[in-house]
Amino acid sequence: MMIQTFRQADLKTVPVLKAGYTVRVYQKIKDISPDGKEKERIQIFEGQVIATKGGKAMNGTVTVRKISSGVGVERIFPIHSPNIEKIEVVKETPARKAKLYYTREGKEAKIRE
Numbered sequence: 001m002m003i004q005t006f007r008q009a010d011l012k013t014v015p016v017l018k019a020g021y022t023v024r025v026y027q028k029i030k031d032i033s034p035d036g037k038e039k040e041r042i043q044i045f046e047g048q049v050i051a052t053k054g055g056k057a058m059n060g061t062v063t064v065r066k067i068s069s070g071v072g073v074e075r076i077f078p079i080h081s082p083n084i085e086k087i088e089v090v091k092e093t094p095a096r097k098a099k100l101y102y103t104r105e106g107k108e109a110k111i112r113e
Contacts, residue, residue, distance in 0.1 A: 014079050014087055017062050020095030021049045025064060025077050026085035042085055045075055050100040062087070065103060072104065 017023065024046045031039045047066030054060035058080055065074045077084060 011056070011058065012080055012084075014056055014060075015089050017049055017052050017079075017087070017089070018092075018094060019049055019051060019098055019100050020093050021089055022046070022091040022093070023049055023062075023064060024088040024090055025062075025075075026088070027077070028083045028085055045077075046090065047073075047075075048100070048103070050074070050103060051098075065100075074104075 024044055026042050026044055029041055029043045031041060033039060045064060045066070047064040049062055050065045051063040052060070053063075056079070060079045061076050062079055063074060063076050065072060067073070077087075079087065
């Protein structure tokens, strides 16, 4: 009972995330300067959601893909991680499939406008 209460307190309010949505993920990054001081900053990763796993559960994740300098970059974010400041939906465009893994081969996503 105590563990379940603890876990419910850790859950964040997360927007509905579906494949095809364009999102901004604000992630806390710790930088260490040459003189040894630790500094925390927010880094924004903006891209298209290609997969979600676990829903809004404690172990839920979202896979976000973007093209950076002509190279595809994918990151898997645990949605309830303390390092994730917030997830912001930029554009809601539902896709025809639940997983958009075929975008890795350079194919265009079938997204309804």
